[in-house]
Amino acid sequence: MAAGGSYSIVEYFGGDDGYRCGYCKHENGNFSHGMWSHTMTVQDYQDLIDRGWRRSGKYVYKPIMNKTCCPQYTIRCHALNFHPSKTHKKTLKKVNRFLSKGEMPVEKHDEGQHEGEPMDSVHEEGVQPPPQDPLKIDHSEVLDISTSPDTDTTNSTAPTTPRDDAEKTTNVTPKPGKGVDPNRPLCRKAKDLRKERRLQKEQQKQQEAVSSTVNPAPSKSSSNQPKSLEEFITESLPNDPLHRLEVRLVRSNPPSPQFKASFDASYQVYKLYQMAIHKDPPDKPTESQFKRFLCDSPLEVSFFFLSFKYIYFKHTIRFSLFLKSCNVKLSGYMFCSITHMPAKHYFCSGSLCREIAFTRQLQQQSPKLSYYYLGFYVHSCPKMLYKGQYRPSDLLCPETYTWLTIERCIPRLDISAYSRLNENARAGDARALKELGRVLVLHRRTVMPYAAYARKRKGSNDEKEVEQYASLVGQTCAERILLYRA
Known part of the structure; x- marks a missing residue:
């Protein structure tokens, strides 16, 4: 029984039919199990996430990993141990230059991108719509960020031609004398100068190493320590920047007055994104579509974070926090997703770093909140x-439901798109279904174990369906979540 008498209630829909893949665009190569969640506790959703499930609005789905064309592995980043890479640091500096001065980086033509697919586009994840959607909701589009590696370039000065040089010196009187001025040093190649400077630095390091052995220096001061993620985020930002980035906590379920007041601005960002990236006509991205996709939630209490604003980029960041109760104590899990205008990919990557930093900030209030x-x-x-570049991170094994570092997983995935990531042949699913009779069902507003339901409904032919559902959610969740039976 759930804490405080609260239950999760779901309807299971199976997943035998293929549908269009949002990654490779295969028309019927994507397969997933799905269920409609009327209500769900924080703990149940946490446990489902750790078994490969995720949600779109109130629709919860789990890819059939060994059958779908593009296997999808749940990934989490250790937020507390995250250190930005060189690319991440460059990205954050670009964002800060824009926030402080409005400076836009000059970028060369992006290479290697798919035809007709902007590098900063949010990748569409196909989600199988339930065959009997209680609210007739279209779940055909689920979005995800797709960013590409940073391609920082600097402005270079165009070489001058002999004609240009002649024009610059037409009014200059030459000095008397013949040949090279003996009082001036000889011209040297830039390559030789760089080599000389490099040798000087090496000699200086060797001298410092020798002196340190004779007179050991005190321990490193805090100024010599590597910069933290938070320091890179706030670096070079003046007290009065040209643009400001604010994060507001707005309750979306049930909707608060602040959420209602900001709803239209958020919807306009979503609509512009759908039109620009997915080429939707203006009348297709409706308010109801936006609400059921990004705002509706089966969780007990949900919050909607708004981040304003990158002026014409209007970058909107939405966090769905899963809270244990209305007293706003954070649970041990946070899931973040981003909807944004078609902006430069450095803003997308910069937002992910900021979300990881925000997770670390929330962890100070809730010690269990440690993963992004x-x-x-x-x-x-x-x-x-690009998701694998945020390290340290883990991938979820689709057979044992154990977490393994992404470094261990990539060699196996290079060989096969689908792989059992856990190399231990003896390892198994610790929460595998063991007793079908203990699965909880909701029948005629009455909670009962499946064994009692089967006795009441003699001759019912849903045992295989219930067994499939319970195997997917695991024994622990099956004994807490109520499976609706008509």
Whole structure:
């Protein structure tokens, strides 16, 4: 029984039919199990996430990993141990230059991107719509960020031609004398100068190493320690920047007055994104579609974070926090997703770093909140590989439901798109279904174990369906979540 008498209530829909893949665009190569969640506790959703499930609005789904064309592995980042890479640092500096001065980086033409697919686009994740959607909701589109590696370039000065040089010196009187001025040093190649400077630095380091052995220096001061993620985020930001980035906590379920007041601005960002990236006509991205996709939640209490604003980029960051109760005590799990205008990919990557920093900030209030979940990692889709760059991170084994470092998993995924990631042949699913009779069902507003339900409904032919559902959610969840039976 759930704490405080609260239950999760779901309807299971199976997953035998294939549908269009949002990654490789295969018309019927994507397979997943799905269920409609009328209500769900925080703990149940946490346990489902750790078994490969995720949600779109109130629709909860789990890819059939060994059958689908593009296997999707749940990925989480160790937020407390995350250190930005060189690319992440460059990205944060670009964002800060824009926030402080409005400076836009000059970028060369992006290479290697798919035809007709902007590098900063949010990748579409196909979600199988339930065959009997209680609210007739279209779940055909689920979005995810796809960013590409940073391509920083600097402005270079164009070489001058002899004609240009002649024009510059037409009014200059030459000095008397013949040949090279003996009082001036000889001209030297830039390559030789760089080599000389490098040798000087090496000699200086050797001298410092020798002196340190004779007179050991005191322990490193805090100024010599590597910069933290938070320091990179706030670095070079003046007290009065040109643009400001604010994060507001707004309750979306049930909707608060602040959520209602900001709803239209958030919807406009979503609509512009759908039109620009997915080429939707203006009348297709409706308010109801936006609400059921990004705002509706089966969780007890949900919050909607708004981040304003990158002026014409209007970058909107949405966090769905899963809270244990209305007293706003954070649970041990946070899931973040981003909807954004078609902006430069450095803003997308910069936002992910900021979300990881925000997770660390929340962890000070809730010690259990230590992971940043990035949704699904698809090794067979080049546009999804960026998620693996946020390390240290783990992937979820689709057979044992254990977490393994991504470094251990990548060699196996290079060989096969689908792989049992846990190399231990003896390892198994610790929460595998053992007793079908203990699965809880909700029948005629009455909670009962499946064994009692089967006795009441003699001759019922749903045992295989219930067994499939319970195997997917695991014994622990099956004994807490109520499976609706008509």
